[in-house]
Each structure stands twice: as C-alpha cells, then as structure tokens.
Amino acid sequence: MTRQLRIWSILLALLLLAACGKTVPPVTETPDVPPMAEETVQEETQALPQSPDLTIFDGTYRANVPEEGDEGYVQIKAQNGLLLLEHFLCMEGSVYSFWAEEFRPLEDGFVSGEFTSVSGISQTFSVMTGGDGYDTMPQNRVITLTEDGVVLNYDDSDAAYYVADETFSYHSTLEQLQQILGESTGKADASLFGTWVCRNSRETVCISFREDGSVSLLQKKMRQPVQAYEGAFVFEPGGYVSIAAEKAGDGMYPHIMRLGWHVDPDDMLWLTFEDETQLVFLPTQEKVTETMAPTEALSWLGDLYDLSGEYTDQYENEYTYLYRLPYFLGSDPEVLEVNRQIEEAFVPIIEEECSAMEQSEFLSYTEVDWESNVHDGILYLHIYAKTWDWEEHRAYYYDVAQGEFLTAQEVLDRLLIDQNYFLEAVREYAQAAFEETFAELPEEDREAFGYYDMLEWTASEEAVNLQLPIYVDMFGSVVVHAKIGSMAGSGIIWVILRPFDGAVG
Secondary structure, eight states: OHHHHHHHHOOOOOOOTTTTTOOOOSSSSOOOOOOOOOOOOOOGOOOOOSSSGGGOOOOOEEEEOOTTOEEEEEEEEEETEEEEEEEEEEEEEEEEEEEEEEEEEEEEEEEOSSEEEEEEEEEETTTTTTTSSSSOOOOOEEEEEESEEEEETTTTTTOOOEEOOOTTTOSOHHHHHHHHHOOOOOOOGGOOOHHHHHHHHEEEEEEOTTTTTTTEEEETTSSSSOOOEEEEEEEEETEEEEEEEEESSSOOEEEOOOOOOEOTTSSSEEETTSSOOOOEEEEEEEEEOOOOOHHSSSSSSEEEHHHHHHETTTTTEEEEEEEEEEEEOOOOHHHHHHHHHHHHHHHHHHHHHHHHHHHHHHHHHHHHHHHHHHHHHEEEEEEEEEEOOOOOEEEEETTTTEEEEEEEHHHHHHHTOOOHHHHHHHHHHHHHHHHHHHTTOOOHHHHHHHHHHHHHHTTTTTTTSSSSSSOOTTOOOEEEEEHHHHHHHHHHEEEEEETTTTTEE
C-alpha cells in the first residue's frame, strides 16, 4: 500500500477505530479449560540455593597445549554466585584477541572428590565481537580444578588443559588507574566505604568502595552480560566520586565515570549515574549472590536494530519512533534460516522508515519491537510492527535444551492444548472481540459497511489457524495474537486473546 493510499484509509478508519481499544468481556460459554501450563523453570537451570565456594577456581592459567605460534590464557574470578572467565590470545608476547565468559553453576553441579569440578551454563561476550550483548548461544560447560591448573570443556568440544601461571596480566594496576584520576580534590568521607547492593526485578548492582582507593562494580541486567569493573576512585567536591575502571571483556580500556552520591539518615547509599539514572543501595556485610535464574540471566537473542527517538517531518507532523529487531545467536543452518525470515519480514520496514526520515517525509510504521519469554524450556519470541492502520506479527518457538525450533502444533502439545480445542476457542473469542469492537455500529449501517461479511471472515480458516502467533507471558498465560475483520482501513484489526484463562485484553 502506498503512503498516499494509507492517508485515505486512515481517514476512513477513524470513523470506526475509536472503539478498537475496548476490552472484550469473557465469553460466557466456553469448552472445558484444558490443563494450563504452569510457570516453571527447568530443574536443571534453577539458581543455586546456596552457592558453593567458587573462589577456589580463582587464578590465572595458561593453555598447556597452545596453538602454533599462539599462547592462550584465562583469568577466572568468582563474582556473586557465578564465575567470570576472561580469555586472551597472544602472539609473540602481544595480546591480539580477548573475550569474556559468564559461567552459571547448576544446582547440583558442584562435585568434590579427587578433583573438584563444577558444571553449568556459560555464554561468551566481548566488545570486539558482540558489542554490549552476548555473541554465542548458551552452552553447557564443565570446569575442573586439578593439582596444577584447570580443565575447561564444552559438551561439543574437546577438553582444554590449562596450568596455573600468575605471570600474565592484561589489566592495569590500581596505581596506574589512580594516576589517570590524579589526587582527590574533595574531602574524603568514610561513610562511603563498604559494600553496597541494589536489587530489583530486572537487575542487580553491587559496588564496593575501599579505603585503599580501589572500587569494584558489578551490574547484571536481565538477558544481558554481566558488567564487571575493577578500578580506582577519588573524591570530588560537591558530593561526587570519579572512577577509572576496566571492564571484563573489554581489555585494558579505562572507563571513566563521575557519580553523585550521598548516604541518607537510614544508611542507604544514593548513586546518581551520568545518564541521570539514580539507584538506591543497601549496605551489606554478606557475600552478595546474584539470584537471576539462567533463563532470565542468559540470552538466546541479539539486537539487529535498536533505534529510537523523536522526529518531525517537513509537514510538521511529530513522531516518536522505536525500531528494535532481534536475531537468534548461533550459526546453525536452522538458526540462520530463521534469522533470514526475520530480516526478510522486518528489515525493509525499518530501512524504509529510516530513509523517509532522511528525506523528511512522513512515517508509516512508527514501531517495530519484540518481546520474549522462556517458559517450560521453550523460548517464545514475538516480533511486531505497527503503523496507523496495519500491524505485522510473527512468532518463533525455540527449545533451549534441544537447540531446535518448534512448530505451533508442537508448542500446543507441550502446553497440553488440543489443536481442535485451540482453534475452536480462538474462533469463539475472536468473534466476541469483533462483536464488542463494533457494538456501537447502528444496525441499519451494518449491511452497508459489510459487518456480517467481516464477522464471517473473522471465524474463517483464513483468519483462525495455526499461523497465528502464540506467546506464553511471564505469568504463564497463553496469549494468542489474532485477527478480526474491519470495515475500514486495512480490513483487519489485530487483537490480543487469552482464551484459556477467561481473560481477553
């Protein structure tokens, strides 16, 4: 549809779309509700109830059988209930590649005997390869402590042997980072010293200020790599501290931060970051354990696009736009094919709108976004694009344990929902959504506007089928993105149905 035709369709749609946002009441008569999927996490991926002492793995290790001309090193450090591994490759004494690995132990993965080992799930990241996100799918990993080093191995690779070697370092010393900052110009305040923790539903932040001028900062957000900084700080006038720190996975690059701070009468630390984000920390004397389950902490997805902002075209129309598009990490043929499908469906939309902004033209699609959730071992990915009178919706289902994509029928089988029951329930709820949406259309106008034809289409196989996106949200509720007929605009309106728990929204 051209941009000119869209304008005319918008004008016509305005007569009817005012009612589209109404909530549809539950259908009064529905088939018996089948067993519902409960909000569970696979047993093997539960967070540790009590983390073992992972510091026994701390150290620097050199690859025992280096590749020809190369030397490999790994530095391991326990970080808040997980292990952080930094890998380095050297040639002729110079580091030419580095990356980091976030390792999360399984609940029963710690084994102590002749050799102590821990099994878990790991995922790699690096500014050199993946930017601020992970650059590989999660993988099963076992780390074994030997008499003179460690053994690292993945499920799909041979074991790699490392011997202890504390002579290697690829991070600046505390003194070097202190030289970057210079002397403190503000009055030292002992109330800042100590370890502080901030937790909410989406992230954990732990920061330690020490009397020797050193600082460590660890931040973990949902489905993003852990950000672990080690460095130096100095006091600045007016209630500020300046920090120079290096981040795991980022080599020797010094990150410079200036934070506002104060400790209130309730002994809580308020930190204001440079983007004006403000976090409140509680003091802690205990070992801080980051408690996100791997299904929340790790990620199977990366960002292909992440654009947002405000825009005004040459006609003085103002827009708020958001273009986010994911892709599946990994290089398996099936993964690459799904990524190709995602790009084919949504990249042209984003590129067209970016081109329109360059030419100061009006926008059609102002939003391309996605949501994901891991439920009962299945990753649900829902991608959508929205414009004035049309939407695009796609869903993808990935079995994180088996490493393969599922069909809608296989998803329904896992949810214990019969296919025929699914189609019947969606059809009934879609009809109810249509009737409620256009309830205010006078009876004398229904024939003229094609009301009954659209109602019939809403219940047809063309509208209700297994191609509709299915999503299980964070509460374990099955959501179906369904289509109902419309007498204006694109001829279709997308609605959100929850036909299996008595709610439609």
